[in-house]
Amino acid sequence: MIEAPRIVRIAEQLTAVIPFAIPRADIAKVMGPGIGELMEVVKAQGIGPTGPWFSHHHQMDPHIFDFEIGVPVSAAVKPRGRVKESRLPGGRVARAMYTGGYEGLGAAWGAFEKWLVTNGHAPARNLWECYVTDDVTELNRPVLGGE
Structure with a gap:
């Protein structure tokens, strides 16, 4: 199911995102259109994507998903429509x-x-999934403490 988890140290990653705070049941409704919108904006601005798309959940709530869908980019996105600049955190990550x-x-x-x-x-409270391929997902969870 999953490969053996490991702790890695990563750099902060500049991203372009669309934020959402929606009922859990609505997640499938926003993903496809959101990714299409993101890709259109970052490609038009010539800044990416520089890696796979992701969903970054700020905290896990069983009813409301407070998250961003996004892509890594090579330069700050100029906000357009719902698309804005953000970052995936750096530091220690499982x-x-x-x-x-x-x-x-x-x-x-x-x-x-x-x-x-x-x-x-x-x-930490947040986590993200990077959708490497249709059937490979990278699971990421920042960890507190330790060096």
Whole structure:
């Protein structure tokens, strides 16, 4: 399901995003149109994307998703429509690769969270998924403390 998680140190990443605060059930409705809008803007400005698209969740709530969909970019995006500049955080991050369909992501995150607790890591409130391919998702969760 997921490869063995590991702790990595990453640099902050400049991104172009569309923010959302929506009921969990509406997530599938906004993803496709949002990615299309993002790609149109960053390609028109010649700044990307420089990597796979992602969803960055600021905190996990069972009912309301407070998150951004975005792409990494080579320069700051000039805001247009719903698209604005943002950043993925740098620092210590727990990371694992999940291979499988969307329907298995919940279980993958469950296994990942179990690994964090079992190994004594204190996760931050935010997390993100990078959609590397249609069936490979990079799971990322900043961890607090430790150096």
